[in-house]
Amino acid sequence: MSQPIIEVRDLSFGYSQKKVLSGLSVSFAAGEWAVIAGRNGVGKSTLLRVLAGVLLPDSGTVIRSAETPPQKIGFISDRLSLFEEWAVGRAIDFHCRVFAAGGFDDRLLRRLGVGGRARIRDLSAGERAILHLSLVLSQKPSLLLVDEVLHMLDPYIRELFVEALIEAMAPSPRESGTTQGAAVITVNHTFGEIERLPDRVLVMEDGTFAIDETPEALRGRMKKVVGRQSLPDSLPCRFKRTEGDYKEHYIYPFREEMREGHALEFQDIALSEIIKAFIGGGYEQKRMA
C-alpha cells in the first residue's frame, strides 16, 4: 500500500446538460481496498467508469501506473452486460483471447453449477455476477473496480464474491506466480457484508469527497448521541433523526474533549451506520440548498 496505482486529476464529466463531476482529484494505492459511498446520482459510478477507461472525461487526466495497463484493470459494471445469446464457454474463450489471459479459473462457476453450455441470457443475476467476476479475475488484474453489484446477490453468492475479492488481494504465489495483490475499489450503498473490509472509505457529495479516511479514523470521529435532550450548540451535529421524543444525533467531527462538561453518552457506531448518516446528511443538505 504505497505507490498510486491510479490517479485522476481535476476530473470533470457531464452527461449532456448535467454536470456530474467537476474538478475531482483522487488517487488510489496499490493493494488497498477502497470503498466509495454516497447518495444516488452523486457520481460514484461515473468515477468508476472513468477509472475503468469506459468513459472519457470532459477534462482532466487519468494516470495509470506502469503495472496497470488497461488489460490489468478489471471492471464489473452494475449492468453486468454480456453477450446474451452466447454460451458461457464461448464468452470465456473470447475473453481469454482478447485479454490474453492465462488460465481461466472455473471454481466459482462450478460451485454454482453453471456449465460452459449454459446460455448467458438464462443466468440469474448472481450467476451473471460470478461469471463476470471470473472473467475479470482471469486477467490477473492489479486493479479491480466493482460497481454496486453486491446488493443484487443472494447471501451465499455474495459471500463467494467477497471471498474471491479477498483472494485477488492476496494471491497465492504458487498459483499465480505473483505476490502482488490487486487493489479493489468498490462502490456500495449497502455495507453489511463489507463492514470489515475496506482500508479506506470515501463518501462522495456534490461531486467531491466529503470523507476520505480509514475506517478506524472515521469511527473515532463519528459518534452517536441518543436521547430526549437537545444537544449543546457547540457539538457538531452532522445528521439528526427524530423518532417521537427521541433524537439520534450523529456527531462529526468528534473530538475526545467533547466528552467533558456534560453527561452525554457518545456511542461508537458501525461503519454501515456511519455511511448511512453521511448519505442522509447529503440528502438534508440537498433539500436545504
Added chain:
Amino acid sequence: MKLTIDAKSPLPVYQQVIQAIKLEILSGGLRDNDPLPSIRDLAKLLRINPNTVAKAYYALEAEGFCEGRSGSGSRVKVPPGRQDGLRQAMLEGEFKGFLEKAATLGFSLDDVTHLMERTRK
C-alpha cells in the same frame, strides 16, 4: 483456532486479530512453533482484508509473538516469562470495562465487591 471479529466493537479489526491470537497463545490453543494461518487463509476465514491480517502479523512479530516473514511461514513464538504479565493485562482490561459499566449503573466499588463475594458463594 477460535477467532471471531466483532464489527461493532470499538477496537479496530487488526487489534481484534492481535488480541484473538494472543488469547490463543495464552490459552494453549497455539503452541510454540505452531504455524500461523497464511494471511490469505485467515483473511478468507474471517472475511477481512488481507492487509489487516498482515498488519496484525507485523505487530505480533514486533512484539515477539511470532516470527517468519509475511505470513506464508509465520510461526508462533511464546515469549518466555511474558505470559503472566500479559494474562494479567488482559484480565485488567476486561475488569476495567466491567467497572466502568458498573459505575454507569450507579454501583460503587463496595457494591461490586459484595456482588463478587455473593457470586463466589
